[in-house]
Amino acid sequence: MADKVNFELVSPQRLLLSEAVDMVVVPGTEGDFGVLAEHAPLISTVRPGTITVYQGNAVTDRIFVAGGFAEVTAERCTVLAEEAERLEEIDRAAVEAQIRELREDLGSASSDEERQFLESRIAVAEAKIEAVESAVYQ
């Protein structure tokens, strides 16, 4: 077990993933970082992007997260995601429709707070599309 990382991905709704893996790549706010066993303790914020899970050299899971926090210690890596979804489960057309809807709402938003909120939602949805696209090309 010493050369594995106990990776846990939790969203407010559920515990998405909890397993020992060889490496995870987490999209940190200041750049992606890979976590192997014996990583230095680290706490980072997470930007919307894709978490990639490796077993050996093979990618076993790709999960989209809409921001959150990551805590890394020598033996475990915990990601608290606001929203998490497996890439293969994302329905691209639905996300695109959602973006259109949000854009419309943005046009009719009355307060700055509302506008800010909608903009952040759009950014997340766009990141989701991007994640799906980049996965297709890989």
Added chain:
Amino acid sequence: MPSLKDLRSRIASVKSTRRITSAMKMVAAAKLRRAQDLALAARPYSERMERMLSSLAGASGGLGSLPLLAGTGKDDTHLLVFVSTDRGLCGGFNINLMRQVRRRFRDLQGQGKQVKIFCIGRKGAALVRREYPSALVAQVEDIARPVPSYDKAVEISQRITAMFEAGEFDVCTVIYNRFVSALTQTVTPQQLIPFAPPANSGTAANGDAGGAAYEYEPSEEDILSELLPRNLAVQLYRAFLESFASEQGSRMTAMDNATRNAGDMISRLTMNYNRTRQAFITKELIEIISGAEAL
């Protein structure tokens, strides 16, 4: 002695009551399964977040600049967030909570503190309004339609944060029913502001990372200032879910009891009815026989 007609209509009404309570029990049982899944699924997140925050708070060692973490430096005004239900007929659910609220209220007032109550759910608000009308500062209803949503929790946490920033209170505690099983719920107070690491945090003790120096990306303060409001929302969300599951459990038990009571009552009434009917028949027979003998 009640007439036969009265008895018949009472039996009919108890029977229809039993139909209703048993239907409510069924509904509660169905909802309970869903609510229980939700509540259990939300536990890991809030527990991990608490763990992360406590190690962060422990490592940052008195980072006094963030009031959400360190408090305002005094504890004159307490805010109690009282998570009750919107609908009744769920046994002692709200009453048990209210008992805890009352005790806290008295304790705090005894210490010369001011207490404010933020009430969630219609039933709790009614109880509070009757007893402490001046303490009720805010009230939210319909958080669980059909199930508690995270967005709603965020909204409420923002309201609470705004109140905190406006200096309306110093300490915030949420009081909710924690779901143990369909039969048991425990009234749980949890302090939210300032952040209090859970007393039984075995994780901090078994020394993983041992409060060791974490690296922070971006800075510690940025993370904390994002994490703390998030934590508030998450803890509230969890309280809502636990409370929702408890409510269904409590209602199911209460309705089960009610159904059983109605059943007992029906058999008692039916017995009574039959006896009375028999008595009438006997009486009529006696009248006929004695009439015939008199001839």
